[in-house]
Amino acid sequence: MSRDPSSIDEYKHLVATYIRQKEADMCRGQLERLNELERVSDDELLRKWAWMSAIAGAAASFLAGPLILTVLARLLPPLLLLFFWAVVKVAMAASLSMFALAFYLTRQMSSH
Numbered sequence: 001m002s003r004d005p006s007s008i009d010e011y012k013h014l015v016a017t018y019i020r021q022k023e024a025d026m027c028r029g030q031l032e033r034l035n036e037l038e039r040v041s042d043d044e045l046l047r048k049w050a051w052m053s054a055i056a057g058a059a060a061s062f063l064a065g066p067l068i069l070t071v072l073a074r075l076l077p078p079l080l081l082l083f084f085w086a087v088v089k090v091a092m093a094a095s096l097s098m099f100a101l102a103f104y105l106t107r108q109m110s111s112h
Contacts, residue, residue: 016042019049043109050102057095061088 020037023045027033040048065088073081 012046013042016045019045043105047102047105047109050098050105054095054099054102057091057098061091061095065091 020042023037024034027037069081069084069088072084076084
């Protein structure tokens with residue numbers, strides 16, 4: 001099964017354009033940050049946001065989620081608690097996937 005590299009590049013460009021637009025909205029009125037954002041390549045922007053998402057997601061899913069559910073265990077019925085644990089486990093898997101993506105993008109940038 002071979003991948004069409006143009007479709008992967010198009011998808012990366014689409015995601016990078018969305019992220020760039022959101023960052024530009026956050027930088028309104030800060031000309032220096034907007035100029036810096038224009039100089040950043042799509043790959044570097046994707047790598048930066050992948051690392052930020054992986055770190056924030058890991059902190060939320062591996063630390064905050066279990067801690068909150070441990071406290072709520074006294075208040076919630078067991079069936080509802082099982083549901084919330086499943087949600088936290090899915091968030092853990094998503095943060096690990098984001099870490100793998102960030103690692104891949106970093107390795108890809110260092111090989112170029």
